[in-house]
Amino acid sequence: MATNDALGRKLRMGIVGGGQGSFIGRVHVTAAVLDNRAALVAGALSSDPARAKASAADYDIDPARAYGSYQEMLDRERALPADRRIDFVTVATPNHMHFPVAKAIVEAGFHVVCDKPLTLTLAEAEELAKIVAGSKSVFVVTHNYTGYPLVRQAREMILAGELGEIQAIRVEYIQGWLRTRLETEGQKQAAWRTDPTKSGAAGCFGDIGTHAYNLGRYMTGLLPEKISANLKTFVPDRPLDDYGHAVIRYENGALGTVTASQISHGRENDVRIQIDGTLGSLEWHQEEPNKMIVRHNGKPHMIYTRDPNAPFMNQSGKAACRLPSGHPEAFFEAFANVYRAGFDAMAAAATGAAVEKKNTVYPNIHDGVEGMYFIEQSVASSKADGAWLPLKHPLARR
Numbered sequence: 001m002a003t004n005d006a007l008g009r010k011l012r013m014g015i016v017g018g019g020q021g022s023f024i025g026r027v028h029v030t031a032a033v034l035d036n037r038a039a040l041v042a043g044a045l046s047s048d049p050a051r052a053k054a055s056a057a058d059y060d061i062d063p064a065r066a067y068g069s070y071q072e073m074l075d076r077e078r079a080l081p082a083d084r085r086i087d088f089v090t091v092a093t094p095n096h097m098h099f100p101v102a103k104a105i106v107e108a109g110f111h112v113v114c115d116k117p118l119t120l121t122l123a124e125a126e127e128l129a130k131i132v133a134g135s136k137s138v139f140v141v142t143h144n145y146t147g148y149p150l151v152r153q154a155r156e157m158i159l160a161g162e163l164g165e166i167q168a169i170r171v172e173y174i175q176g177w178l179r180t181r182l183e184t185e186g187q188k189q190a191a192w193r194t195d196p197t198k199s200g201a202a203g204c205f206g207d208i209g210t211h212a213y214n215l216g217r218y219m220t221g222l223l224p225e226k227i228s229a230n231l232k233t234f235v236p237d238r239p240l241d242d243y244g245h246a247v248i249r250y251e252n253g254a255l256g257t258v259t260a261s262q263i264s265h266g267r268e269n270d271v272r273i274q275i276d277g278t279l280g281s282l283e284w285h286q287e288e289p290n291k292m293i294v295r296h297n298g299k300p301h302m303i304y305t306r307d308p309n310a311p312f313m314n315q316s317g318k319a320a321c322r323l324p325s326g327h328p329e330a331f332f333e334a335f336a337n338v339y340r341a342g343f344d345a346m347a348a349a350a351t352g353a354a355v356e357k358k359n360t361v362y363p364n365i366h367d368g369v370e371g372m373y374f375i376e377q378s379v380a381s382s383k384a385d386g387a388w389l390p391l392k393h394p395l396a397r398r
């Protein structure tokens with residue numbers, strides 16, 4: 001297991017967002033401390049300063065380091081002695097705040113863990129990427145589905161050629177929670193996600209379509225070439241899409257599809273991916289993450305289970321496990337695996353080592369920019385009746 005040995009101490013974490021009534025901030029904090037490599041010491045937990053300070057007790061943050069705003073947190077933390085101040089900040093705010101907050105964190109000299117989608121617009125993402133490139137900051141983007149042991153296992157198998165040449169990728173991310181206009185009923189997660197000024201150019205495609213697209217890219221490494229998309233708003237009076245399909249042509253000739261829905265009755269958080277290669281195919285479902293099916297024509301179907309001691313597991317798969325087989329691991333552990341890879345880079349950076357920023361185990365700023373390109377090209381293609389548009393961004397990981 002990776003450690004902080006190079007650093008000799010825990011990393012000190014700050015967080016923006018995650019206040020009372022919020023969703024993903026608590027997940028970030030739980031994931032960050034899971035391996036005892038980080039401690040949460042500071043926060044600007046809410047857009048409302050009083051609520052920000054009131055939320056600190058829920059995380060055992062010292063009231064002196066519970067700040068009323070992210071600017072105050074960065075100013076005051078920078079002024080602390082080096083052996084007390086934070087090392088990194090997690091950004092768990094709605095999308096429109098990712099850019100100003102992440103930019104300020106990098107400019108203050110700290111590392112960043114930012115939730116997806118990276119920013120509100122592609123232009124912001126590209127500007128942020130420039131700032132990060134000129135800095136010493138490690139920048140992690142929490143496309144957390146990349147952290148599942150069997151996703152990492154599949155990625156290593158595919159990159160090693162075990163499925164042959166990849167010819168098709170089908171990813172679906174299907175939810176049902178926005179079937180009705182929850183956004184008008186005081187549900188705050190629904191309210192900002194359906195508001196273009198806070199969510200961005202896409203609704204469903206920005207919120208979950210980006211995860212689906214990223215998963216296919218991460219597992220196969222295939223480079224995209226073009227996209228044709230159809231986004232649709234089925235729930236009346238909602239300003240952003242709540243359903244959509246995209247077809248993707250990859251450089252090697254492979255075809256991909258991304259389908260994302262937030263209006264499918266009874267569907268919870270069903271991320272599923274199927275990948276076809278010339279030598280075999282595989283299938284993985286997030287709601288049953290400890291199993292993966294691998295198939296070869298004429299042979300019995302193989303069910304891989306998450307088993308760190310099994311000879312069929314490769315290094316990447318084993319390294320992402322914490323528990324013996326049969327003890328289910330899921331969302332928190334996968335999230336923690338993204339943190340773990342980011343911590344390795346942060347610990348190395350602290351020793352002065354050069355840190356790889358593009359070809360990383362964790363999703364990074366390049367993946368974040370590509371996610372924003374995916375959103376903007378999907379919206380543009382859909383507006384142009386499904387026109388084929390370029391999808392190869394110069395900053396994309398390759």
Ligand code: NAD
Nearest residue numbers: 017018019022023024044045046047092093094095115116
């Ligand atoms: P949420 O509305 O539940 O929480 C957002 C929090 O940010 C609230 O506490 C709010 O007060 C705070 N906030 C807003 N502006 C702020 C500011 N200026 N300063 C400090 N705090 C501020 O939202 P959520 O569902 O937790 O989503 C947050 C982000 O996480 C979004 O970008 C979303 O896309 C992403 N997300 C990712 C995943 C994942 O699986 N990776 C899952 C859910 C959400």
